[in-house]
Amino acid sequence: MTTDAPTTPSGPTGPLPTTRRRLTGWGRTAPTTADVLRTSDVDVLARAVRGAGERGIIARGLGRSYGDPAQNAGGLVVDMTAFDRIHRIDVDEALVDVDAGVSLDTLLRTLVPHGLWIPVLPGTRQVTVGGAIGADIHGGNHHTQGSFTNHVVSMDLLTADGSVRTLTPHGPERDLFLATAGGMGLTGIVLRARIRLDRVETSYFIADVEQAPDFDDMLARLQKNDERYTYSKTWFDSVTTGEHMGRGFLLRGSSAKLEDLPAKLRKDPLKFDAPQLATFPDVFPPGMLNRWTAKALNEFYYRKAKTQTGVVQNITQFYHLLDLFAEWNRAYGPHGFLQYQFVVPFERVDVLRRSMETIVESGHISALNVLKRFGKGNDAHLSFPTEGWTLAVDLPVAPGLHELCETLDEMVLSAGGRLYLAKDSRTTADRLARMYPRLEEWRGIRDAVDPGRRFASDQARRLQLVGPAR
Numbered sequence: 069m070t071t072d073a074p075t076t077p078s079g080p081t082g083p084l085p086t087t088r089r090r091l092t093g094w095g096r097t098a099p100t101t102a103d104v105l106r107t108s109d110v111d112v113l114a115r116a117v118r119g120a121g122e123r124g125i126i127a128r129g130l131g132r133s134y135g136d137p138a139q140n141a142g143g144l145v146v147d148m149t150a151f152d153r154i155h156r157i158d159v160d161e162a163l164v165d166v167d168a169g170v171s172l173d174t175l176l177r178t179l180v181p182h183g184l185w186i187p188v189l190p191g192t193r194q195v196t197v198g199g200a201i202g203a204d205i206h207g208g209n210h211h212t213q214g215s216f217t218n219h220v221v222s223m224d225l226l227t228a229d230g231s232v233r234t235l236t237p238h239g240p241e242r243d244l245f246l247a248t249a250g251g252m253g254l255t256g257i258v259l260r261a262r263i264r265l266d267r268v269e270t271s272y273f274i275a276d277v278e279q280a281p282d283f284d285d286m287l288a289r290l291q292k293n294d295e296r297y298t299y300s301k302t303w304f305d306s307v308t309t310g311e312h313m314g315r316g317f318l319l320r321g322s323s324a325k326l327e328d329l330p331a332k333l334r335k336d337p338l339k340f341d342a343p344q345l346a347t348f349p350d351v352f353p354p355g356m357l358n359r360w361t362a363k364a365l366n367e368f369y370y371r372k373a374k375t376q377t378g379v380v381q382n383i384t385q386f387y388h389l390l391d392l393f394a395e396w397n398r399a400y401g402p403h404g405f406l407q408y409q410f411v412v413p414f415e416r417v418d419v420l421r422r423s424m425e426t427i428v429e430s431g432h433i434s435a436l437n438v439l440k441r442f443g444k445g446n447d448a449h450l451s452f453p454t455e456g457w458t459l460a461v462d463l464p465v466a467p468g469l470h471e472l473c474e475t476l477d478e479m480v481l482s483a484g485g486r487l488y489l490a491k492d493s494r495t496t497a498d499r500l501a502r503m504y505p506r507l508e509e510w511r512g513i514r515d516a517v518d519p520g521r522r523f524a525s526d527q528a529r530r531l532q533l534v535g536p537a538r
Contacts, residue, residue: 084116084144091145094397095134096404097465097493100141100526104128108150110259114230117257117522120144122536124524127257129196130171133203134407135493136526137252143524148198151259154178162265163221168198168258173342173391180340185266185323188216191438192391193342198258203490204250204451208301208387211294211443215453217249218446221262225255228518232259247513249448252489254523254534255514266323270337273299273386274328275321276377279370280304283314283424286439287417290318294441298322299387302439303373305366306428306461307359314424316437317373324380333380341382347394354401357464362433369435390436400464406493408473409460411442411453412485419483420457423476427461430472434461449510452488460491470494489527497532507533 086103105116117125123143130149131138138145151169158164159182166175173193176186190205199205201223206215213219222236225248233256235245248255276297280286286302294300297320304316326337333339390396397405412419420439427434438460445454463469477499480487486503487495501507514534515521521534528534 084112084119086144089145091128091131091139092404093133093135093138093493094131095406095493096397096400096402097406098136098139098526100136100139102140102143102145104145104147106147106150108152110226110232113146113257113259114226114232116144116146117226117228118230120522124522126523126525126528127168127198127202127253129169129199130194132192132195132199134491136530137202137489137528138199139526140524141526146257148196148257151198155260157182157184159184162267163262164265165260165262166197167260168201169196171196172200177340177342179265180268180271180338183267183269183338185268187213187219187264187266189387191388193388194391197261197263198253201249201258201261202251202253204446204448204453205490206442206453208299208440210453211300211441212298214443214446215250215451217448217451219264220249221264223248223258223262224260226257226259228256228520228522243513244517246448247450247510247517249446250451250489251448251510251514252450252527252533253525254528255517256523268323268338269326270324270329270333271340271383272324272329272333272337273321273381273383274324275319275379275381275386277373277375277379278318278320279315279373279375280317281315282312283316283421286314286316286318287420290439290441294320300441303369304424304437304439305370306424306434306437307363307366309428313428314421315370316439317370319373319386321381321386328378329380342384342388342391344394345392348396348398350395350398352399352401354403357400357433357435359431359433362435365435400462403465405462405464406469406473407460407462407491408476409458409488409491410476410480410485411456411458411488412480412483413454413456414441416483416485417457419479419485420459423459423479426475426479427463427472430468432463432466432469432472434463436460436462449506449513450489450504452486452490454486456485460488492527492531495531497530500531
């Protein structure tokens, strides 16, 4: 993201202190330019919403959505990181009251000394609370804990008329709560949330690691005793062909109890051990990840994951290995990459296997590949997780990638599956409508709360989630 000159677009009672910036998602594709407002003043923010022009306004957290949901070409983008207060931690009730711009990393570092834990974490802690709600994020424990908004007790939403509404999952504004959960910021701007937490004895995990020599063996292992583990995910090799196609390893575990820790760690069981080692420079040329480098990486991952049980790991080892390196997306070079993530029902394991084979045989390279099982989804209209298999791969932008994704789209649709809006950067409005059967219901709620269609984004226009401003 690069910064240009300061700008002063007008609100209804005067200019707003904005900066014109070139923005991308984490995949660094499809950059667009918008006026960015950073303020912690709710009155200024309300003024910006009421005065949003034809191109509208959208909130942005730390920019970890892979595609374009937090971009707004020619319009206004609100940098929510100015809303950075943790208002109250209720240790007795295991609740936290927190601003939407606080990152999960900051929140977790504050909660852990109290023996409290965020129930749902994605693959990185560098996500804001507001972003977690807007995408209804999930983690490796969806089969036991569901998605993030399952644990949101209430949220304050700044709506298009400049008012702030407090929403709860069971109150009179339940429909708007559910439309906001997974609604990608298009119902309003989440300002603050109250979240129910988990209690932990330690900040560590007790993990089992299993190697799987091929994809079918991995699927069989993943289905066996999975409910015994709070967290469960796999990595698979997307380069090796032949009899070991799809080989990989399973990493499953639960929060470690004090008795699980060796004596050395028991001295400070709630120490939050999550260092950051380095920042990737923006110097990588196109093609750094190719068949040869990917083959070496895949071989390293597979050999390193020796089968073992009862291993004590910190959060970096178990959950957030990529958080060791800031700006790791730069490793994909200037053309960027996309993450393709889908879910299909459990009974369509044939499509899961066929999609993996299609990716491996396509010649497109991915070193970061994750397969998980989802539990039952929630009632939010655009929440991604539904009961079934979810697979995610990171693919560098290269000739032929569009055609591969088109093929995968049709496989997913044929199985009654869907793509994840927080990861998508290229599917079509027609396909999305076929994937999300409650889309029209969501549009009705959204249009009722924002009849002038002030909230808009590049993704919203691409996928026709909202119509033109009225």
